[in-house]
Every structure is written in structure tokens, then in C-alpha cells.
Amino acid sequence: MHETNPALSAVVIDTTPAKVKRLSGLRSATTNTLDALSPACSPLAARWDAEADRRHALRTPENLKKLMDAQRAHTSARSTAATAKAQRTAARAASKNPLSTARRSAATADKAARKHRTSARAALKTAQTNYPSTLASVAVRAHALHVIPAGFASWAMSTPADWATWPASLSIAVVAANAGALWLGRRAVSVQVEDDGLSGEERALMERLDPTYWVQHAEERLLSGTVTTPPQMTPAGIVCGVRLDGKWSVSEFKAKAESVRALLGMKTETRMEIGKGSQGDWARIVVRTRSASDGMSMVWTPEHTGLGVDEVTGDVVDIPLKPGVHVLLAGITGMGKSVSWRGHFLKAMADPEWTAVVLDPKRQEAIGVQHAVRAVGQEPNREQRMADIYGLIQELTKEMHRRQGVATGADWKPDGRPENRFLLVIVDEGAAIIRMAKDKRYADVLDLLDELWGEARAAGFQFIWATQNPTKQGGIPALVKDNMSVRISLTTGAGEHERAVFGENAQATGWAPSTLEGIPGRALIQYGKRRPDPVRMWNVTNDVMAALPKADPWQSPAVVPADSPEAERPALRLVKDRPAESVPAARPATAEAPAAPATNRDHVLAAIRDGARTNRDVVDRTGLNKGSVSKAVKALIETGAVVKDETAGLILGGAEEVSA
Structure with missing residues (x-):
């Protein structure tokens, strides 16, 4: 501790000399510079060392012996050729007759000697190739070709005081560059990796x-x-x-x-x-040593937004809740298609300007949300489910036509009335709708869907089309596929299914959902400029869906106009064999609510009068069990008090109607 001021004992004083600091900084800068230059010189050093190793491997005693034999043979052949040439020259001088025996013999010997010399030279070159000079000796000879002339040139062009003029200095620089590049390329660079919790x-x-x-x-x-x-x-x-x-x-x-x-x-x-x-x-x-979703619970809670989390960036991935931004959702069975659209569904349920409509040939999703939204497909009987789905598609088409007729602008604007909210329409198994079109009773269902997809944006509709089979032949109508703004795919089959969702160049551009490894809830989402990075989708549980508040399902005024007399009383019907005075008069419209019905029949009849159009609607409105409702509806139909219309569903009739 400091003797006079204890507070100074806590102060750390840097006593390192400034010169040492400068040297340390210079050393660090030099090392960093050399580390940066080494990768650029590494290919040169690698090629140099590879060539040196190749030459060294060829310099064997066997190849050396062959080279020496070739050199001797070549020397002998050159000597023989020189002798033959001299003899031919002497023969020409001795005789003027080109056809003389001496001249012809000398010419033949000369030609044979030259041919032998040529073959000996080729053999020598082969032997030299098989026993090459070392790369260092080749480099020395190459540099000598410019160093020696440059030295003489500098000596001739200058005085001893400035012998380092440009010819010599340039030549020396070339030699130094060669040696320096080799040194840098062979230099072992230690890669420094910051820890940051790395494994x-x-x-x-x-x-x-x-x-x-x-x-x-x-x-x-x-x-x-x-x-x-x-x-x-x-x-x-x-x-x-x-x-x-x-x-x-x-x-x-x-x-x-x-x-x-x-x-x-x-x-x-x-x-x-x-x-x-x-x-x-x-x-x-x-x-992929890590994932941005590692350690993160993917179970949806009210604090979560969007559809899921990008595994690369960790950002929340979302798509807009907007009319016309239609969504294609594909994936093999068991990958979580129905769970994947629930996040978007909940966003619509939280917005007072939106409501949802669910068409579910598989039943499960329709059963889970029928208390909160308009849903069809929950009936146990398959024929009834298909009829209900077809009826709702017809109703949506009529609703689109109604909105087109009353719209006051280019885009639909909700006005606060429940029937005029934006509609999120979810088709949860499109392949079943495609198969439905093969039944002649529903032959026009694809035409209705094409019309909806082509025109419903301006009427305030957004569609989600979920399917296991995303091909045009099996699960997506052509016009529907071509009008998708968002494409989401969980694990699918490779090839055709990938191209059906993401286009012909899907695999080449990285959109390959077949590589998602069959992990449920792991998807690729193509919207805007998103990269093909995997997304972990939120897991919206069945308990969350069951906890949605009960609400009146959406109904189209185009099918049952809420403010028309027909909504208060049934249509007129001609009744035969009855005197006119015996026909009951129409019930006067009153502002007061009717008295509470005393029997199941009265309960059911009141519910139908208030707008219930299916047995399920009656169950929800009355609280009666399904068996009692079914029995009461059957009795009312038999008496003529209720009529089951193919389009409108259950409506009042018979004794409830006024004869024309």
C-alpha cells in the first residue's frame, strides 16, 4: 500500500517504455501483414515444392545410369557423324564423278551417321527428362541469364560509386521476389480464432x-x-x-x-x-453446428408473433395478413401442416376486421375450431362432409359476387358489420377437393375455386391451401398454384414435389424441402427476398385452439340476407285442398324477443328461425345433444315445418309458411 496515499495503491501504472511499445506494435503489424500475404503466395510455393518433389523422385541411380549411357552414346554418335562428314568431303574432292563408288559409299555412311546422331540426341533428351536437374539449379541458371548481363550493363553504364543503377537493381529485385514469395508461401500461419464460447x-x-x-x-x-x-x-x-x-x-x-x-x-x-x-x-x-432455435421452446404462447423462427438469423418469420396474399402449404403426412397454419389463423382471430372459414375434409381441424369460426367437414358421414364443403365453396363464391356488387372502391373495406369482415379461408387438404371434382355432383368445384382465386382479392379474401401432394394433378389446381404469393413447404419428396412448390429451378436455387430431414415443424418459406434458410414453426397446441372464445360463425348475406323479410319468415308456398280462410296469417314482426320455447321441437324451430342452417349450428345455439337435435329436425322436416335446401341448408317451411 502507498505509504502517504493508500488510494494510489489501487491505481495500475503502466511502466512499459515507449520504445518497447513501438517495437511490439511494429512486430504485431509485421506479423499481420505477413499473415495476409502468405495465402497469396501459398499456391506458388505449393507448385514449386510439388515440382521439386517430382524432380527429386526421378533422380534415382537407375535413371542416372541411363543418362550417362545416353550421354556416351550421344558423344560417340556425334564423333561418328563428324568423321563420316569429313570422309564424304574428302571423297568429293578426290573424284568429280558423283556416281563413283567412293563418293556413293561416303554419302551412304554420312547419312547413316547423321541418322544415328539424331536418334542418340532423342534418347539423351528422354534420359535427361527422366533424370532432371534439381529445381534450384534450374532457378540459378534462369536468374543467371539476367543477373550476369545486368551486372555488366550496370558496370558499363556507371561508375563504381553507382553500380546499383536500374539494370542490376531490377535483376536483384527479381531474384529477391522469387525467394521472398517462396518463403512467404511456405510460412506456417497460425490461425487465431476468438473463443466466444466455441466448442x-x-x-x-x-x-x-x-x-x-x-x-x-x-x-x-x-x-x-x-x-x-x-x-x-x-x-x-x-x-x-x-x-x-x-x-x-x-x-x-x-x-x-x-x-x-x-x-x-x-x-x-x-x-x-x-x-x-x-x-x-x-x-x-x-x-450447422448450431441453430438459432436451439434451446428455444417452439410451443406457441400469446407473446409469440409470426409463423416461426429463422434457424440462421434467429429472426421471427412472418407473412402478411392481407387479402390476395394467398398461401400454399405443402408437406408429407406427419410434418405438421395443420399446426403450421394455426399461427396465421390466430393472427386473424385477434384482428376485429378479420374472421376465418375452415374447410377440412379430414374433420379434426374443423372439430377443433367449430366453436370459434365457420367450419365445415366435422360431420362423421363423409358424404355429408363433402356436401357441406361444396355448399360452403358455393356460398363463398356468392359472397364474392355480393361484395363485388356493393363495393365502393378498388379494395374491400370492412364496415364493422360481422358479415363484411375480411375472410381467411383455409382449405386443409386440397387433394380431397381435387378428388371431389371427380364426382359429377361436384364437377364444377374446381371452376368455382379458380374463380375465387382469380377475383377474391378485391373482395377481401386470403386463402391458405394445404396439401400433402403439391402437384397440379394431385393436390393443386393450376390457377390456384399460379396465384400463390407465399409458398411454405415442410419435408416433401424430392424432384417433382419440390418443383411443384418452388418452381422448376427449386433444387438449383437451394429450395429443396426434401433436405429438411423429416423434422416436424421445420419448413422453408418463400416470400419476398427470403433466402432458403430453414424455419422452425411455432407449435400451436390443440389446447390453445380449444381455448378460443366461442363466437357466432360467419354467414354470407348472399345466401340468407339478414335484413330481408325471408330472414324473418319463410318463403310463400301454394297450399292445395285448403280453404283460404284456414291458411294461417304471417307472424307480425315485433321488436320483442319470442317467448322461450318449452320443448325440444320449439328450441330447434327457434334456432332455425334465428339463422341456424345445419344440425351443428342448432346444437351450438340450443345446447341440446346431437341425437335430440337430429330427431327433432327429422320430425320437423316430415311435418313440413322445416325444409332442407341444398344450398341454404335448413330453412322454415310448411306450417311456418304463408300460402300464395
Whole structure:
């Protein structure tokens, strides 16, 4: 502790000399500069060392012996050729007759000697190739070709005081550059990776993805011509860009995925994705050592928004609740298609300007939401379900026509009345609707859907089409498919199904839901400029759906106008064989509510009079059990008090009608 001022004992005083600091900073800067230059020189050093090793491997005693034999043979052949040439010259001088025996013999010998010399020279070249000079000696001879002339030129052009003029200095610079490049290329660069909570596997992968390591070892895996950028650790794992030279394309690099895994020493179970980078000559490697949704509960709560979480960025992924932004939702059975649309459904339920309509040939979803929204498909009898679904599609078409007739602008605007809210229409199994069209009773159902998809945006409709079979032949009408703004796919089959959802270039552009590994709730969402990064969808449980508040289901005024006399009393009907005075008069309209009915029949009749159109509606309104309602409705139909219309459903009739 400080003797005079104890407070100074807590102060840390830097006593390092300024000169030491400067030297340390210079050393650090030099190291960083050399580390940056080493990857650029590494290919040169690698090629140099490979060529040196090749030459060294050929310099065997056997090849040396062959070279020496070839040199002797070549020397002998040259001597023989020179002697033959001299003899031919002497023969020409001795005789003027070209056909003389001496001249012809000398010419033949000369030609044979020259031919032998040529073959000996070729053999010598082959032997020299098989026993090459060392690369260092070749480099020395090459540099000597410019160093020696440059030295003489500098000596001749200058005085001893300035012998370093440009010829010599330039030549020396070339030699130094060669030696320096080799030194830098062979320099071992230590890759520094910041910890930041990295696992041992992640640290090793990031070190090998660093460009200093990659460039030095890429050629070993036939990946020369590719250079990585410094890798980044993201919530979804390691992300690294790869620059590709002219001979590479993204698809070719993707085909080398096994070589990349080998270069990185990656575990077999570690997921890796290779796709397009930010530019045409760049690729992107994503090593899924982590997920942004790791450790996150995907069970939906009221605090959650959107459809789910992007596994790469950790951002919430959402789509707009907006008329005309239709959604295609595909996925094989068991992947969670119905659960995947529930998040968007809840958004609509929370907005007072929206309501939902559910068409569910499978029953389960319709049963779960029938207390809160208009739902069809919950009936146990399949024929009844199909008839109800067809009737609702007809009703939606009539509602669209009604809104087109009363709209005052280009877009539909809710006016606060329940029947005029925006409609989120969910078709949860489109393939069943396609099969339904094969029944002649519902032959026009696809025409109705085409009309809805083509015109319903301006009437305030948004559709979600969910299907297991996303092909035009099996699960999506052509016009419906072509008018999808959002495409969501959980795991599907490869090939045709992927192209049906994301287009003909789906796999080439990374939209390959067949690679989602069959994990329920894991999807690709294509909307706007989203990348093909996996999304973990919120799991909206059945308990959440069951807890939705009970509400009156939406009904179209185009089928039962709420303010027309027909809503208060049944249509007129001619009754035969009855005197006119015996026909009951129409009930006067009163502002007071009718007295409470005393029997099940009265309860059911009152419910139908108040707008119930199906047995389920009557059950919801009266609280009676289904058996009692079914028995009462059957009795009322038999007496003529109720009529079951194919389009409108249950309406008053018989004794409740006034004869014409």
C-alpha cells in the first residue's frame, strides 16, 4: 500500500517504455501483414515444392545410369557423324564423278551417321527428362541469364560509386521476389480464432475454413481455384463465403461437397449446406453446428408473433395478413401442416376486421375450431362432409359476387358489420377437393375455386391451401398454384414435389424441402427476398385452439340476407285442398324477443328461425345433444315445418309458411 496515499495503491501504472511499445506494435503489424500475404503466395510455393518433389523422385541411380549411357552414346554418335562428314568431303574432292563408288559409299555412311546422331540426341533428351536437374539449379541458371548481363550493363553504364543503377537493381529485385514469395508461401500461419464460447469442433472447423489454411490445402482435395473468406459464427452455425475462379461454378463446387468435408475434417453427422453466395462467382458454406432455435421452446404462447423462427438469423418469420396474399402449404403426412397454419389463423382471430372459414375434409381441424369460426367437414358421414364443403365453396363464391356488387372502391373495406369482415379461408387438404371434382355432383368445384382465386382479392379474401401432394394433378389446381404469393413447404419428396412448390429451378436455387430431414415443424418459406434458410414453426397446441372464445360463425348475406323479410319468415308456398280462410296469417314482426320455447321441437324451430342452417349450428345455439337435435329436425322436416335446401341448408317451411 502507498505509504502517504493508500488510494494510489489501487491505481495500475503502466511502466512499459515507449520504445518497447513501438517495437511490439511494429512486430504485431509485421506479423499481420505477413499473415495476409502468405495465402497469396501459398499456391506458388505449393507448385514449386510439388515440382521439386517430382524432380527429386526421378533422380534415382537407375535413371542416372541411363543418362550417362545416353550421354556416351550421344558423344560417340556425334564423333561418328563428324568423321563420316569429313570422309564424304574428302571423297568429293578426290573424284568429280558423283556416281563413283567412293563418293556413293561416303554419302551412304554420312547419312547413316547423321541418322544415328539424331536418334542418340532423342534418347539423351528422354534420359535427361527422366533424370532432371534439381529445381534450384534450374532457378540459378534462369536468374543467371539476367543477373550476369545486368551486372555488366550496370558496370558499363556507371561508375563504381553507382553500380546499383536500374539494370542490376531490377535483376536483384527479381531474384529477391522469387525467394521472398517462396518463403512467404511456405510460412506456417497460425490461425487465431476468438473463443466466444466455441466448442472444440467449431474451433477446428473455423481454423480450417480460414483462407490461410484453405489455400494451402485446397489443391490436395482438388479444390484449387477456390478461396474462402474468414468464417463467421452465427446463431445457426458457421457461415463462410467462397470465391470461385473462372473454371468453377456453384453447382460444380456443390458437387465437391465430400471433398470439402474431407478438407475440413468434418464429422459425418454434422450438417453442411453449400449454396449461392452474394454474387455469381461466390458460393456460401453453412456448417450447422448450431441453430438459432436451439434451446428455444417452439410451443406457441400469446407473446409469440409470426409463423416461426429463422434457424440462421434467429429472426421471427412472418407473412402478411392481407387479402390476395394467398398461401400454399405443402408437406408429407406427419410434418405438421395443420399446426403450421394455426399461427396465421390466430393472427386473424385477434384482428376485429378479420374472421376465418375452415374447410377440412379430414374433420379434426374443423372439430377443433367449430366453436370459434365457420367450419365445415366435422360431420362423421363423409358424404355429408363433402356436401357441406361444396355448399360452403358455393356460398363463398356468392359472397364474392355480393361484395363485388356493393363495393365502393378498388379494395374491400370492412364496415364493422360481422358479415363484411375480411375472410381467411383455409382449405386443409386440397387433394380431397381435387378428388371431389371427380364426382359429377361436384364437377364444377374446381371452376368455382379458380374463380375465387382469380377475383377474391378485391373482395377481401386470403386463402391458405394445404396439401400433402403439391402437384397440379394431385393436390393443386393450376390457377390456384399460379396465384400463390407465399409458398411454405415442410419435408416433401424430392424432384417433382419440390418443383411443384418452388418452381422448376427449386433444387438449383437451394429450395429443396426434401433436405429438411423429416423434422416436424421445420419448413422453408418463400416470400419476398427470403433466402432458403430453414424455419422452425411455432407449435400451436390443440389446447390453445380449444381455448378460443366461442363466437357466432360467419354467414354470407348472399345466401340468407339478414335484413330481408325471408330472414324473418319463410318463403310463400301454394297450399292445395285448403280453404283460404284456414291458411294461417304471417307472424307480425315485433321488436320483442319470442317467448322461450318449452320443448325440444320449439328450441330447434327457434334456432332455425334465428339463422341456424345445419344440425351443428342448432346444437351450438340450443345446447341440446346431437341425437335430440337430429330427431327433432327429422320430425320437423316430415311435418313440413322445416325444409332442407341444398344450398341454404335448413330453412322454415310448411306450417311456418304463408300460402300464395
